[in-house]
Amino acid sequence: MSFWNRGVEQELKFSFDGFEKVGKKGFLLEMLKDAGKKFTPDDLDEMIYRYSKKLDGVPCDYAESLISSAKIQIIDGYHKMMTCELDEVHANVKLNSSWKKFVKYAVSVTSAGDESSRLRSLKLLIAAFTVYILEEPVHPVGMIFPGGYRVEIFDGVYYCPVRAVWNEVDDALCRFCPAVQSRERDLVLSRKEREFVAKEEKLENYFYNFKG
Numbered sequence: 001m002s003f004w005n006r007g008v009e010q011e012l013k014f015s016f017d018g019f020e021k022v023g024k025k026g027f028l029l030e031m032l033k034d035a036g037k038k039f040t041p042d043d044l045d046e047m048i049y050r051y052s053k054k055l056d057g058v059p060c061d062y063a064e065s066l067i068s069s070a071k072i073q074i075i076d077g078y079h080k081m082m083t084c085e086l087d088e089v090h091a092n093v094k095l096n097s098s099w100k101k102f103v104k105y106a107v108s109v110t111s112a113g114d115e116s117s118r119l120r121s122l123k124l125l126i127a128a129f130t131v132y133i134l135e136e137p138v139h140p141v142g143m144i145f146p147g148g149y150r151v152e153i154f155d156g157v158y159y160c161p162v163r164a165v166w167n168e169v170d171d172a173l174c175r176f177c178p179a180v181q182s183r184e185r186d187l188v189l190s191r192k193e194r195e196f197v198a199k200e201e202k203l204e205n206y207f208y209n210f211k212g
Helices: 025-036 041-053 060-083 099-109 115-133 184-188 191-209
Strands: 152-154 157-160
Touching: 025 060, 025 115, 041 060, 041 115, 060 115, 099 115
Parallel strands: none
Antiparallel strands: 152 157
């Protein structure tokens, strides 16, 4: 595809300098897509490979599930970023107020300029697209965490079972994620049971607040 038609001599280094000045989705998307052209399919494969090596010792079935989610997050995320188009209305939407903090964090963790920093930059570009353009969780819906709990969307809200746990971890992106911590009932009730409870709550609120 066209976003991989890059000359061999093209500069491969990348910096987030200047990204903090962006204030709207349209301009950010343009910068993300332009930056994404500096990376190749080999970079995506290397990211998946490095992630899989971190899972040595993890039970095989669970490791395969995590790698599958990583491919959705990284490979699918990259393709969505590079092919995304926004209409005029969405292009003019202002970025979430946490954007400047995200850029500051990105600059701080990619300043070394080595190969690991370059691949980390790619991860952050995809994360920026997911969080600030799509307004979706960093980890894809359906990703399973220990205990069998998943990232999910329910009634238009994204829920993550580890959102609050990882919020203060230095190298986690959870602090920027639009997902909220899964409620206690999300962890103990089936989806069908939750839908029933939610319907009962809506009915109760309706009759309680009904003024006649």
